[in-house]
Amino acid sequence: MDIPIEADVNCADGPGGRSTYVVISPLTQQLTHVVVKEHRYPYAQRLVSVDDVLDSTPTSIQLRCTCDALSKLQRFIESEYLEGIVSFRGCASEAYVLWPYTASELTLAEHKQAPPSELALHRGTAIYGPDGRVGKVDEFVIEPETKQITYMVLAEGHVWGQKDVTIPVSEIGHIEDEAIYLKLDKLAIGQLPPLTMRR
Numbered sequence: 001m002d003i004p005i006e007a008d009v010n011c012a013d014g015p016g017g018r019s020t021y022v023v024i025s026p027l028t029q030q031l032t033h034v035v036v037k038e039h040r041y042p043y044a045q046r047l048v049s050v051d052d053v054l055d056s057t058p059t060s061i062q063l064r065c066t067c068d069a070l071s072k073l074q075r076f077i078e079s080e081y082l083e084g085i086v087s088f089r090g091c092a093s094e095a096y097v098l099w100p101y102t103a104s105e106l107t108l109a110e111h112k113q114a115p116p117s118e119l120a121l122h123r124g125t126a127i128y129g130p131d132g133r134v135g136k137v138d139e140f141v142i143e144p145e146t147k148q149i150t151y152m153v154l155a156e157g158h159v160w161g162q163k164d165v166t167i168p169v170s171e172i173g174h175i176e177d178e179a180i181y182l183k184l185d186k187l188a189i190g191q192l193p194p195l196t197m198r199r
Helices: 186-190
Strands: 002-004 008-011 014-025 030-038 045-049 053-056 060-063 077-081 108-112 119-122 126-129 132-143 148-154 165-168 172-176 179-182
Touching: 002 014, 002 053, 002 060, 014 045, 030 060, 030 148, 119 172, 126 186, 132 186
Parallel strands: 008 060, 126 179
Antiparallel strands: 002 132, 008 014, 014 030, 014 119, 030 045, 053 060, 077 108, 126 132, 132 148, 148 165, 172 179
C-alpha cells in the first residue's frame, strides 16, 4: 500500500484534507501515523493513526473516520506566541501578541507533536548515500498487515532523470529528523529497477 505525502485525504463522510507528513519509528522502521491538514477551518494538522487508513493510492488516502472525528484528533503542530519585549501603544510587553503577523518584538514558535521516539518525515525529505545527496522522498510503500515500511520512493527529477526509483527499506542505514541515510551509493541506486508498484 502506498502512503503518499501531499495527497488528497478523504474521510468516511467526505473530503478530509491533505497529507503533509508521515510519522515513523526509526527503530522499527514502521509507519505509525499520517499527518493530515484539515480541509476546513481551522485547517489544523492532525495526527492520524495508520490503523485508521482504510485504503490508499499514489494520489489519495481513504480514512475510516468521519470529518468530525478527524477534527478531534491530536494536533501535529502546536503554535506558541512568545511575549513581546517592548511596550506597544501603552500595553505592557506581556499583555499583547500580534496576529497573524510577527515582528521583532514577537515570535511565533511552532512545535511538531510526533509521538516520543518517532520522527515526522515529509515529501522532499533529503536522502543521502555514502557519497552524498541522492534525492528526496516521494512516498513510502508499506505492508498493510504489519504497517512495516517495505520501500521508499525517490521523487522524480533526481540524478537518474525522470524514472522513479524504489529503495528497499533494508538499504536504509539510519534516519534522522529531516534526513534519511542509505547504505547504497549513487551507482548502486542508479542500477535499481524503476517503480512498478503504483496502481
